[in-house]
Amino acid sequence: VDRAMSYYSVHGMFKDITAGISFYQFLEDLSANYAGRAEMAIGNLKQLLKMIFTKNKMLISITADEEGCRRFQEEFASSFLTGLPEKPDSKLFDAYEKVELIPICKNEGFKAAMQVQYVARTGNYMKAGFDYTGALQVLKTILSYDYLWTNIRVKGGAYGCMCGFSGVDGDAYFTSYRDPNLSETNQIYEKAVDYIKNFTVDERDMTKYIIGTFSSLDTPLTPQGKGRRSLAMYLAGITEEDLQRERDEVLNVTEEDIRVLHRLVSEVLKAGNICVIGNETKVEENKDLFKTVKSLIK
Known part of the structure; x- marks a missing residue:
């Protein structure tokens, strides 16, 4: 279904690229050529960590009673948040070309x-x-x-x-x-x-x-x-x-x-x-x- 939706929808394309047939094909190709691409793949993943995991990109959803929410706020702020940068370094994005997703009906x-x-x-x-x-x-x-x-x-x-x-x-x-x-x-x-x-x-x-x-x-x-x-x-x-x-x-x-x-x-x-x-x-x-x-x- 997601693949068929990728023919006309940017959202569908994104889902296919990140979790659908396109992503499977990416993993298949990476696995077949891993020896020559391992270092590049690891480097890209490390870069993504720096680009994604920042305070200004964080959204937290917690379901608990009032005491649970209070404890979460206290402990989360004192442990996890202290190790995160406020926002990603803009220079990290300079090495990557911006890609525009354009749906194409492939059937x-x-x-x-x-x-x-x-x-x-x-x-x-x-x-x-x-x-x-x-x-x-x-x-x-x-x-x-x-x-x-x-x-x-x-x-x-x-x-x-x-x-x-x-x-x-x-x-x-x-x-x-x-x-x-x-x-x-x-x-x-x-x-x-x-x-x-x-x-x-x-x-x-x-x-x-x-x-x-x-x-x-x-x-x-x-x-x-x-x-x-x-x-x-x-x-x-x-x-x-x-x-x-x-x-x-x-x-x-x-x-x-x-x-x-x-x-x-x-x-x-x-x-x-x-x-x-x-x-x-x-x-x-x-x-x-x-x-x-x-x-x-x-």
Whole structure:
């Protein structure tokens, strides 16, 4: 999914470079040529330590009672902070060329020694002019546990499938995993637009979808979970009012609210971003879906 998002999103590119397929390829290349690059790699990591770990770049999140927070502030300030510089030396950056991340739609098919596929389609609905609404959370529930589940998991034999619609940046995705199919799954994604456009259920089933959505929104959290959510909300600029508005939209969603989302999903799929990791023969048989076909592992 992250690789497919890197085709159009700077954020997606960054995630891919630092934790995705691009990062794996970097490590693969470094490992194969380590003898000649070890000194350079170690030197770069030492430089990064000096550039990143400074007081002016630090953000701390702690979850504790008042006494725990007080003790943390006292001990952290007296031990860890004293060893950190206030900010990095500007000369450290002079040796590195500034790189601008420019997304390019690659639509890749990666061949690997496996018998199943991982099929992802992605796009961004905010770039297409749509706003986030809590109805998208209900749509996610409907698609994940009805349309996608029935067609990809039950009929298609995949181990799993899912979709998502980010309320922060507008990224959306459809994906399957351990999937014996490839083009068939892609067609199911495409036909989701018609399914949503003609969506009709009785009041009882609609209530079940709403309850199912709330089960993921209001899952009881441990203190660690609450701290993690609080930090994520802070970083994303999400307020408690935003969460309440989303809950109200979920609670009051109607069939028509779901049906109108077919235009949003249509725009996501119209972007045409696809990335697949799968069986060598299967990927080759469907190479017309991709701009590039290559081996995942050299």
